[in-house]
Amino acid sequence: MKRLYILILAAMIALAGCGTLENTRIKNVTVLDSDAQEVAAENEPGTDDEAAAGDDITSGAGTEDETTTAADVSGTGDDATTVADVPGTGDDTTTEAMSGTGSETTTEATFGAGNDSSTASGPADETSSGTAAADTSKEESEPETITINIKAVGDDLIHSGFYNIGEARGSDYTFMFENVSDVIQEADIAIINQETMFVYDKTKYSGYPTFGSPTGIGDALIAAGFDVVQLATNHSLDKGLTGINNTVDYFSDKDVLAIGIYTDEESASEIPLMEVAGVTFAFLNYTYGTNGIAMPNSYCVNTFSDEDKVRDDIRRAKELADIVVVLPHWGTEYTYTPDSFQKKWTQIFLEEGVDIVIGTHPHVVQPYEMLTGEDGHQMLVYYSLGNFISWQSKMERMLGGMADITITITVEDGTISYDYDLVPLVTYIHSGTATTTYFLSDYDKTDHTYGATKENMTELFEKIINWEM
Numbered sequence: 001m002k003r004l005y006i007l008i009l010a011a012m013i014a015l016a017g018c019g020t021l022e023n024t025r026i027k028n029v030t031v032l033d034s035d036a037q038e039v040a041a042e043n044e045p046g047t048d049d050e051a052a053a054g055d056d057i058t059s060g061a062g063t064e065d066e067t068t069t070a071a072d073v074s075g076t077g078d079d080a081t082t083v084a085d086v087p088g089t090g091d092d093t094t095t096e097a098m099s100g101t102g103s104e105t106t107t108e109a110t111f112g113a114g115n116d117s118s119t120a121s122g123p124a125d126e127t128s129s130g131t132a133a134a135d136t137s138k139e140e141s142e143p144e145t146i147t148i149n150i151k152a153v154g155d156d157l158i159h160s161g162f163y164n165i166g167e168a169r170g171s172d173y174t175f176m177f178e179n180v181s182d183v184i185q186e187a188d189i190a191i192i193n194q195e196t197m198f199v200y201d202k203t204k205y206s207g208y209p210t211f212g213s214p215t216g217i218g219d220a221l222i223a224a225g226f227d228v229v230q231l232a233t234n235h236s237l238d239k240g241l242t243g244i245n246n247t248v249d250y251f252s253d254k255d256v257l258a259i260g261i262y263t264d265e266e267s268a269s270e271i272p273l274m275e276v277a278g279v280t281f282a283f284l285n286y287t288y289g290t291n292g293i294a295m296p297n298s299y300c301v302n303t304f305s306d307e308d309k310v311r312d313d314i315r316r317a318k319e320l321a322d323i324v325v326v327l328p329h330w331g332t333e334y335t336y337t338p339d340s341f342q343k344k345w346t347q348i349f350l351e352e353g354v355d356i357v358i359g360t361h362p363h364v365v366q367p368y369e370m371l372t373g374e375d376g377h378q379m380l381v382y383y384s385l386g387n388f389i390s391w392q393s394k395m396e397r398m399l400g401g402m403a404d405i406t407i408t409i410t411v412e413d414g415t416i417s418y419d420y421d422l423v424p425l426v427t428y429i430h431s432g433t434a435t436t437t438y439f440l441s442d443y444d445k446t447d448h449t450y451g452a453t454k455e456n457m458t459e460l461f462e463k464i465i466n467w468e469m
Contacts (some may be wrong), residue, residue, distance in 0.1 A: 020349065031257045032273035032280070047343040049207070053081075071212050084182035144411040146277050151184060152191035152358045152403040154385030154423070155233075156221065160207035161391040161432060162216050167202075168170065171216035176389050177224035179438045180402070180425070188276050191283075191327065192226045192388065193360040194218075195233050197243030197261075207391075209291075210238040215250050222254055228274065230327045232260025232302040234361065236295040244300050252321050256465045259327075260285035268299035271317045282315055282321035287329035288341065288361070314352040323355045323407070333360040333383055334396070338366060346371070350379050357381040358403055363392065365401045365464050368422055380405065382421055387436045389427050398452040399460055400425040400437070422424035424461045426452055 028032035081104055097383045100386040130223035156176075177184070184190045204212045221229070231247060234293035239246075244261050258261065262268035272283045286302045295301065304310060326349055332339045338346070350373050359366070359382055372377070385398040406419040422442035429449045440461065443454050463469050 002030070002154055002336060017348060019456070024317070026041070026175065030275040031255070034273055035143075050317050056155055060111050085419070094106050103186075110447070123338065145217075146279060146409040146411065147192060148188045148276050148407045148409075149186070149406070150189045150191065150356075151403040152382070152385060152405075153180075153184075153193070153388040154360050154400050155195045155219070155363060155387045155390065157363075157390035157392070158211060158213040158217055161206050161216075161389035161429075163207075165433070165435065166214065166216055167205075171214055171219075173214070173216045173225060175436055175438070176217075177220055179436055179442065181224040181268045181406050183402075183439075187225070187227075189228060189274065189281065190226045191358065192221055192223075192230040192232065193230045193233065194221070194247075194326070194383075195360075197231070197239055198247045199239055201241055201348035202244050204239060204242070206238075209247050212239045212243060215246075216249055219252070222256060227256055228283055228327075229256055229258045230283075230329070230360070232285045232287040233329045234287055234289055234291045236261055236287065236301045237290040237295070240293075241300065262302075265297075265299045268302070271313065271320055273321060279323065279407075280321045282317035282324045283327060284310075284317060285327040285329070286310060288331075304328075307348070313351055314349070314354060318353055324353070325356045325358065326354050328357065328359050329361045331366070331457035332358055333362050334364055335362060336364055336366055336464050337467065342383055346381055349375070349381075353377055354379055356405065359384045363387050363390070363397050365399055365422075365424075365461065367465050367467055368403070369421070370418070370420075378418075380418055382422065385422075386424065386425075387398070387427065390436070391429060393450060395448075395450045395452050395456065396430070397461060398427045398448070398450060399440075399457050400427065401461075402439075418436055422465060424457065426457050 002261065013037065054371045054422070162173070162176065169175070174181075180265045194217075196213040196217075199205065199212040200215065200216060202214070206212045207213060210310070218229075236244065245263055248258070248261060256274055257274050259272045272285075274281045274283065284302075287303050288304055290301060290303070295303075314324060314326070328342075328345060331342050346357065348369055355372075357379065362384040363386060364384065365386040368380070368382040371379050371381060378383065382401075382403050385403060386395055388400050390397060392398075402423040402425055404421045404423055408417045408419070409415070425434065425437050426440050427437050428444045428445050430445070430447055430456045432447060440457055443457070446453060
């Protein structure tokens with residue numbers, strides 16, 4: 001029996017005579033250290049323009065030509081090296097719920113179902129086989145539930161324009177997040193892909209093609225409300241071990257879960273865990289490669305190079321956590337549908353019983369969907385959230401997305417349901433002096449340097465999420 005049921009039983013006992021736990025939302029995040037992981041295990045009985053030359057094209061990465069020249073607004077993704085041949089996820093998986101127009105979608109499953117899945121099946125019912133239908137005639141009141149909201153954004157891609165502005169403001173980078181931070185802070189878990197590594201030495205600040213970013217970026221994203229920072233990207237080794245060491249050191253005393261890069265083998269072997277409202281989440285972050293830069297050791301950056309290790313990580317995560325989230329840095333840049341590399345790993349994640357997959361790296365938005373394995377296990381996949389913010393020089397790369405996932409767990413039987421959506425974002429750049437990210441619904445600028453308007457961004461977003469690109 002999964003650890004969640006132990007937690008639920010304890011919660012029910014503690015709440016006797018004290019009201020209900022219905023629709024509880026608590027911004028009470030606890031990062032679990034290695035000692036806590038050992039205790040959890042004992043309780044379980046066993047259950048961008050920025051790529052340098054030398055990219056591993058076979059891994060799904062294209063070349064990145066992020067300059068600050070005039071925009072190419074063709075929208076064709078001409079910079080991509082490959083395009084997915086089928087706008088889906090592979091023959092062996094079934095789409096349970098497509099994103100459609102981007103409106104919120106709901107699906108249900110039962111906690112722990114699908115752990116032994118090896119392949120996927122044909123069409124599935126709207127509710128998985130393990131979900132019991134409610135007999136409303138026998139219900140005197142609504143069932144007690146735990147509700148947890150996750151919000152995630154894509155690449156925090158720090159070109160030189162950002163730190164030129166930020167350093168002129170006394171290393172204040174809050175301008176990047178100021179139009180979305182209120183919503184980020186509402187989430188129980190907020191996730192960001194920090195594409196570029198931090199360096200303490202200001203003389204090492206740099207943009208494309210080998211990035212080195214100020215720690216003020218970290219201060220700003222933490223202030224904005226992010227709880228999980230993924231760091232395994234193709235730029236993790238841009239500054240060698242100095243960038244790894246500085247970035248890990250920076251986050252070491254911060255109240256966030258920073259994952260994907262490590263300074264020692266012991267830390268690299270641990271499963272990153274976070275507890276929210278009594279529910280334990282595991283977060284795993286891997287990158288397809290490091291732009292051809294050789295790994296100085298076997299553990300400093302998590303990569304997809306060893307499939308057996310990735311599978312083993314997921315299995316260990318499932319023993320420790322109630323919900324497993326994988327954050328892959330994958331795909332072909334500037335293409336709007338998943339490539340063969342993404343499809344391969346999506347199938348592996350489904351086989352291993354991963355619950356949520358949130359992808360980054362292509363620098364453009366890709367669709368999202370709910371997949372169902374042959375045993376009814378469901379897995380929510382966002383193939384790419386695009387850029388959260390960047391100074392890339394093409395209009396299409398100004399569009400990003402915020403994954404918005406609400407997980408509702410019924411206390412009595414452990415049934416979970418997902419409400420999920422993708423909310424469009426747009427990066428505003430004007431004359432090299434103004435830049436920030438807006439929700440597309442709030443965006444009304446007509447003077448964007450690269451031509452991004454509310455109208456063309458809305459049209460592009462609708463085409464992408466409907467698999468029409």
